[in-house]
Amino acid sequence: xxxxxxxxxxxxxxxxxxxLYALAVTGIIISIYIVTLILFHTQVSVENGVxxxxxxxxxxVSVLVLLMIGIGTVHRVSQLRKGGSAVAELLGGRRVxxxxxxxxxxxxxxxxxxxxxxxxxxxxxxxxxxNEENIxxxxxxxxxxxxxxxxxxxxxxxxxxDELQGVIAHEFSHIFNGDMRLNIRLIGILNGILVIHxxxxxxxxxxxxxxAMRSRSNNKGNSAIAIMLFGVALIxxxxxxMIFGRMIQSAVSRQREYLADAAAxxxxxxxxxxxxxxxxxxxxxxxxxxxxxxAMEMSHLFFASSFHTALDKLFATHPPIEDRIKAxxxxxxxxxxxxxxxxxxxxxxxxxxxxxxxxGQSRGIGGHAAITPEVILAAIGTIGAGNLNRxxxxxxxxxxxxxxxxxxxxxxxxxxxxxxFSTGSGSDKKLPDWFYLDAGEEVGQETEKLLExxxxxxxxxxxxxxxxxxxxxxxxxxxQYQVFRSVLEKQIVxxxxxxxxxxxxxxxxxxxxxxAFSDMKKPEIRHHxxxxxxxxxxxxxxxxxxxxxTDTQQAWNAGLKPIEKIKPDDMELLPQEKCGLxxxxxxxxxxxxxxxxxxxxxxxxxIHCITSDNKISTEEKELTRAISESLDSPIPLGAMG
Numbered sequence: 132x133x134x135x136x137x138x139x140x141x142x143x144x145x146x147x148x149x150x151l152y153a154l155a156v157t158g159i160i161i162s163i164y165i166v167t168l169i170l171f172h173t174q175v176s177v178e179n180g181v182x183x184x185x186x187x188x189x190x191x192v193s194v195l196v197l198l199m200i201g202i203g204t205v206h207r208v209s210q211l212r213k214g215g216s217a218v219a220e221l222l223g224g225r226r227v228x229x230x231x232x233x234x235x236x237x238x239x240x241x242x243x244x245x246x247x248x249x250x251x252x253x254x255x256x257x258x259x260x261x262n263e264e265n266i267x268x269x270x271x272x273x274x275x276x277x278x279x280x281x282x283x284x285x286x287x288x289x290x291x292x293d294e295l296q297g298v299i300a301h302e303f304s305h306i307f308n309g310d311m312r313l314n315i316r317l318i319g320i321l322n323g324i325l326v327i328h329x330x331x332x333x334x335x336x337x338x339x340x341x342x343a344m345r346s347r348s349n350n351k352g353n354s355a356i357a358i359m360l361f362g363v364a365l366i367x368x369x370x371x372x373m374i375f376g377r378m379i380q381s382a383v384s385r386q387r388e389y390l391a392d393a394a395a396x397x398x399x400x401x402x403x404x405x406x407x408x409x410x411x412x413x414x415x416x417x418x419x420x421x422x423x424x425x426a427m428e429m430s431h432l433f434f435a436s437s438f439h440t441a442l443d444k445l446f447a448t449h450p451p452i453e454d455r456i457k458a459x460x461x462x463x464x465x466x467x468x469x470x471x472x473x474x475x476x477x478x479x480x481x482x483x484x485x486x487x488x489x490x491g492q493s494r495g496i497g498g499h500a501a502i503t504p505e506v507i508l509a510a511i512g513t514i515g516a517g518n519l520n521r522x523x524x525x526x527x528x529x530x531x532x533x534x535x536x537x538x539x540x541x542x543x544x545x546x547x548x549x550x551x552f553s554t555g556s557g558s559d560k561k562l563p564d565w566f567y568l569d570a571g572e573e574v575g576q577e578t579e580k581l582l583e584x585x586x587x588x589x590x591x592x593x594x595x596x597x598x599x600x601x602x603x604x605x606x607x608x609x610x611q612y613q614v615f616r617s618v619l620e621k622q623i624v625x626x627x628x629x630x631x632x633x634x635x636x637x638x639x640x641x642x643x644x645x646x647a648f649s650d651m652k653k654p655e656i657r658h659h660x661x662x663x664x665x666x667x668x669x670x671x672x673x674x675x676x677x678x679x680x681t682d683t684q685q686a687w688n689a690g691l692k693p694i695e696k697i698k699p700d701d702m703e704l705l706p707q708e709k710c711g712l713x714x715x716x717x718x719x720x721x722x723x724x725x726x727x728x729x730x731x732x733x734x735x736x737x738i739h740c741i742t743s744d745n746k747i748s749t750e751e752k753e754l755t756r757a758i759s760e761s762l763d764s765p766i767p768l769g770a771m772g
Contacts, residue, residue: 152320155375156200159327159368164192166364170357196327203326208319214647215272215279216256218315218432222269222423224258224281229538229602235287241526242296243280246303246398248595249522250514251756251765253643254602255280255306259287260423266290266412267419268434270302272311275763276646283421290408297395297405298434300514304394307512307765310387314432321376321428328369335362376428384431384448389458396459398514406460409435413452504693504738510770511734511759518767525768529592536581537599540607544570544615545577546600547640550593551622552578553585554632563625569618590632590749594756597636604640605647612648616641623712631678631750634712635757638719642760658725661732665699667718668733671758672740673705674715678751681744690740694732719761730762747771 168183211217216226227236240257247254255270255278263283272278280302286295305311337358396402412418412435419435420426426438436449449455526534536542548570552562562582567575607615619641623633658664676686687704722733737758741751752771759766 151375151379155324155372155379156197158375159200159324159372160189160193160196162368162371163196163327163365164189166361166368167192170361170364199326199330200323202323204319204323207322208315211315211318214274214277214315215270215311216258216277218269218271218318218429219256219258219279219281222260222281222421222425222429223262224260224279226606227257227259229257229599230535238292239282239287239295239299241523242292242299244526244599245519245522246296246299246514247598248525249518249768250303250307250512251759251767251770252303252306253278254598256602256605257281259284260421263421263423265415265418265420266408266435267421267437268298268302269429269432270305270311271314271432272306273315274309274312274646275306275765276643278306278311289411291404293399293401293404294408294411295404296399296519297401298408300395300398301391301405301434303398303514304391305387307394308387308390310391317379317431318428320379321373324372324376325369325428327365327372331362331365331367331369333362334365335359373427381448385450388449388455392455392459394513399519402460406456409452409456409459413456418452504735504742507738507742507766507770508731508735510767511764514767518769521769525591525595528589529596530584533581533584533588533592533596534599536577537596538603540603541574542577542581543600543603544607545574546581547597547604547615547619547636548574548578548622549581549585550597550636551619551630551633552582553588554590554593554630565621565625566618569614569621593632594636594639594753597640601640601643604644609648612644616644631712631757632753634715635753635760638716638757639760656724656726658722658729661694661697661729662699664722664725664729664733665701667721668694668699668736669702669705670710670714670718671722671733672702672736673707673710675737675740675751675754676704677707677710678748678754679741679744680748680750686740686743689743690736693735693739697732719758723761723763725762730764733762734759734764741771 165183167188168185210221219226227240229240231237231240236259239259243257244254246252252275255272258279258281260267260281260283264285265283266285266289268280268282268286270278270280280299282295282298286298290298305314335358392405395405399405417439419433419437420439421433421437430436430438430448433449435452436447533546536546548566562575562579566578570578604612604615619637623630623637661668672687672690675690676683679686684704691698691702722730725733737755741747741755747755755771756766
């Protein structure tokens with residue numbers, strides 16, 4: 132599946148959401164308008180007798196209803212502005228400490244970290260719903276930078292590792308496909324509709340307990356009865372609104388679950404894992420039910436339906452479990468050994484990202500026949516064959532002390548500094564005095580210790596270690612982050628000139644953390660075509676061409692090839708002094724504010740440029756990683772060889 136198209140498809144689904152939302156609100160307004168005419172007709176009638184058309188009253192009702200729904204929606208969305216972590220906490224989730232020693236929690240963290248390293252996505256925060264004994268999971272957030280993955284206690288206790296991996300892969304698919312942002316908007320909408328029901332409850336209870344019904348005045352008694360009836364009507368209308376809400380959840384959720392299941396099987400190459408998890412849910416009548424009071428409004432977020440009503444057959448948020456099992460493993464439970472043999476053969480022939488296509492027709496990169504610019508571009512937003520295994524091997528190669536450092540808040544900060552020092556100024560040099568003053572004595576000592584451990588470290592460990600540190604770094608205070616950011620920037624300035632790894636690391640960390648510590652989760656889109664980005668594209672492709680280490684002009688021409696028909700007229704190959712790291716940084720900041728089709732062209736140009744000489748150097752990989760991070764276009768582990 133095309134990553135950029137999937138992201139745009141999720142945005143287009145917002146149009147369907149808006150239409151259904153408008154229908155729901157219109158139905159609520161008309162219902163309340165008619166009820167108020169019946170109950171309070173004398174207050175809105177005119178001398179000409181009974182009529183259902185009172186424009187002034189309709190306007191009043193419309194404004195009041197829109198105000199109530201708007202307040203409910205804005206309130207819930209503001210509650211969730213932190214992204215995935217806010218959703219998880221609203222559901223009663225507990226964030227898993229990355230350094231946990233609990234065996235089941237450690238297994239979960241290993242799976243999530245492997246999936247993140249394999250896909251190129253930032254490691255999300257991980258939550259456990261401790262009070263939920265059934266099997267379920269969710270992914271939530273506004274985007275890849277603030278995503279959170281949550282699982283129930285039942286997932287940890289009842290699923291095998293393969294089954295849990297299948298569930299997590301399913302949730303990662305939702306992250307790739309851009310479903311999460313739409314899901315959070317839907318939560319806000321449903322809460323807005325629910326406000327009508329709550330208002331009805333308040334009116335009915337206040338009228339009942341006010342004592343007005345016991346008044347000797349018939350007028351007061353009649354008014355109390357009318358208010359009670361109006362409250363009952365609002366409760367009923369609120370339920371009707373929830374039916375519309377269920378329709379909205381069903382309309383935007385069901386098909387995406389099939390797609391996420393298919394993607395999970397492709398990522399793990401193990402249909403039995405996902406099918407086994409689904410089967411364990413099916414074995415219980417309420418195998419995925421969530422007890423929390425927010426289960427209904429958030430049902431569309433979950434791996435399986437968290438809330439059941441009589442409307443499930445018409446407006447279920449998820450396909451039937453049995454249908455999902457058949458879709459991913461048609462012969463599940465029948466002739467297991469033969470089935471496994473067929474599955475192995477099938478997956479050797481299909482769905483294996485990176486397998487040779489078209490015999491010898493494709494130009495290979497670095498001796499890998501299957502790695503071409505087209506294959507790398509297609510791999511964005513996926514997890515190719517073998518990536519999970521490779522990610523697992525890489526994590527096992529990294530010494531435990533370094534992995535542990537990435538999981539502790541203070542040492543995670545020191546680890547980022549140590550990674551920069553180890554490549555920027557040499558690990559054999561003493562840390563500068565300014566660093567101890569700016570970062571603090573404790574952080575300085577920890578950095579010095581980690582720098583010693585990184586002396587003989589494999590360069591391939593560096594970026595994964597930084598990714599592992601992100602969850603801990605996200606939980607700094609804003610003040611701590613400002614200090615961390617300023618020290619990081621000073622380190623880049625004071626360090627080795629042209630340090631591409633330092634630039635890549637800084638772009639990756641700062642881009643992710645700026646999003647976490649900012650109320651704005653997405654930059655405003657200013658560029659819908661390449662024509663307005665001539666200067667930025669010139670800087671980007673020129674920097675890559677000079678970093679190629681071979682024929683600069685050849686690399687430049689290769690980068691222009693995929694955008695030849697739509698490139699800006701003012702593009703030119705710049706001298707090296709005009710496309711340094713500072714200029715590149717500014718260019719990437721502007722390119723970030725591009726629509727997905729533009730980002731796809733930019734990434735295509737970048738990939739063609741770095742592969743022009745049929746090999747990709749370590750520096751080119753790191754620079755491309757910085758670009759992909761800035762553009763929120765994750766390139767999976769091993770896609771570039």
